[in-house]
Amino acid sequence: MGISIEEMNNMQLDVLKEIGNIGAGNAATALAKMVNRKIDMNVPKVEVLEFKEVTELLGGAEIPVCGIYFDVDGDLTGNIMFLLTMKSSRILANMLLYKEDNSEILDEIDQSALQEIGNILSGAYISSLTALTGLNLKISIPSLSLDMAGAILSVPIIQYGQVGDKVLLIETEFNEGDDNIKGYFFLVPDVDSFEILLKSLGVLE
């Protein structure tokens, strides 16, 4: 039987939050290396939220956002979703492609750049998870979608919905010069995988 976020005790949640912190930290370092710039990171916020609070956080269900989705396979299965506001997507794409483009539309090359960024960030995230848990994990190639926040969020929310009514959200803020990039990680283990994860971290019998 799967364990839901609501059923977890404080220690288990703290451990998941700490993993979020470390993973996001590694992701920021990887991003800095990739774009060859100094990237500052604020302490990530890790929250357990009701479904509707997640869309509200992004400014509403109809706001366009960029979602990058990965399959996780190995000792545990699930997904990782990296979500960016459109403004942050533009800044990141420009950074990687060394250009100054103010267009609100992300063309194919921009999207491909964002997939690559998603790849690096999620890879960094997963490798810290692997190091901490000793689990063998690998991630798939990314799949990107630009659409309404509600529609994109429905994917991780449905997965969480199978065991409960809340999701675990990791909010990360990167800063480069005056640019401020807001990204959100969703760690979405499959129904039985939260248990494997918590056991590997020694916080579940």
Next chain:
Amino acid sequence: MKEMIKVGMADLNVTKGDAGLTTLGLGSCVGVTLYDPITKVVGLAHVMLPSSKTIRNNTNPAKFADTAIVLLLEKVLKLGANQRRLVSKLAGGAQMFAFANKNDIMKIGERNTLASKEILKQLNIPIIAEDTGGNYGRTIEIYGDTGILLIKTIGQGMKQI
């Protein structure tokens, strides 16, 4: 401006006459509507998962196709609809991300649509229009006075069914 009642994720609501019901940013979830053209009673459910039976945490009936549609039916009947006149429209059930391999969860949109159709069939409620599948999000609005379902998207235009 007519009154527009918002229906959240894993939620449902009913209204009558001039007012409308809306749900924003449907992805893999399915919007199921019931409408009685004579009494102008309309209902909308934002269904998240196909079945309450395979899931342990099933305290919210509005979350699952099987329990949500039955509850929605009760509510429209209570508001004065006649079951024999009820018609249904469906929208949503998209697959937002494309993956070559595995797995059931990525096909959840399709499974939500199929489960909703199955329940409607059991209840003898005809589906007169649908806009399901694809890989894009939808905002939908249904109006009590006409029963028209308006579908808005980003990049795929707007349509009425």
